[in-house]
Amino acid sequence: MAALGGPAIACIGIIGKQDNPLHMSLFPPHNNAAGAYLEFSFLLNASLDIFDLRARDKNRVDQDLGLLHAMDERLSVWGWETGTGTRFAIVLDMYGRSGGEGEASGLGVKEGELRPAFRALQTAYIGLLRNPFYIPDEHTVAAGGVQIKAKGFIKEVERIGMAWKPGITTL
Amino acid sequence: MAAAKAARVGEEVWKTRIDKVNAELVTLTYGTVVAQLCNDYDSNYVEVNKQLDKMGYNIGMRLIEDYFAKSGSQRCANFKETAEAISKIGFKIFLNITPVVSNWSPDGKQFTLTFEENPLADFVELPDDGKAQDELWFSNILTGILRGALEMVQMQIEAHFTSDVLRGDETTEMRVTLLRYMDDELPPDDE
Secondary structure, three states, rough: OOOOOOOEEEEEEEOOOOOOEEEEEEEOOOHHOHHHHEEEEEEEEHHHHHHEEEEEEEEOOOOOOEEEEEEOOEEEEEEOOOOOOOOOEEEOOOOHHOOOOOOOOOOOOOOOOOOHHHHHHHHHHHHHHHHHOOOHHHHHHOOOOOOOOHHHHHHHHHHHHOOOOOOOOOO | OOHHHHHHHHHHHHHHOOOOEEEEEEEHHHHHHHHHHHHHHOOHHHHHHHHHHHHOOOOOHHHHHHHHHHHHOOOOOOOHHHHHHHHHHHHHHHOOOOOEEEOOOOOOOEEEEOOOOOOHOOOOOOOOOHHHHHHOOOHHHHHHHHHHHHHHHOOOEEEEEOOOOOHHHOEEEEEEEEEOOOOOOOOOOOO
């Protein structure tokens, strides 16, 4: 398989429990595309209802919410909700990093394959919360809903988004 | 030689005589204290440094008693021995780290402690206000602790941080200077 082939992470979103956006990172080839930021914001926004639905599912056993919805043959949104209601969303691009030209690898991504990425995100988020200078209350809707600015955290999110590929077990 | 002995004592005491506590509790507690100070003093970091040092001083003068009780060590013969004891026994038994002693001045009165790890500062990212990176010494409580502890054993020292990985430096280093040995002062009117 070509190095660029295979599904890749297109976007990682961190969403607070009041549906307030905390952070969003875009990855190649989307990070430089015009209008991509808005487009992915809409996409994440559209997945919030499904988050709610899944999270209320009584049979849910863990924080992994699996596939939330598939936009088209290219993009799909996957979710994870922590115990405090903070949500992580990952948008997968089946065309991978090469960005199209009919290069869909045809390889599906199985439930659970994104788990290492979600776990790494959760670890990064815990690290962020442990920073005494990070004030979670600053990010609530009432306080104006500013996004996360911590450089270390953002760098880690970017590392996770770039490093994940199907079949990877640790990140 | 003195270093090896100090290392052995430190290891032994750490293993057998120290009550352990969850590291996150310590890190979070200390972090909260510093963050609160920054808040209370309106990001006047020079003042925050001073307060941390003062708090450390009060800890140090109490902690030294515990240090002697637990380690059973005796008075150090010279300042070099003191440095080894600070690193390999003191820091070892209270924080389970052994900062490296180096960079002695020719007169043997100044040395540098290099902290390869610092449990107080785990996960900390300094505020991005363009000031904290240049002014705040996050772990400044440690300088006060050394000052307070050594003062109780008749050594007047001065200690300050010279670099900190939190500020983007390569290492975290503290410079310690012996100012003088204080004679046991006679109580006033003791004639």
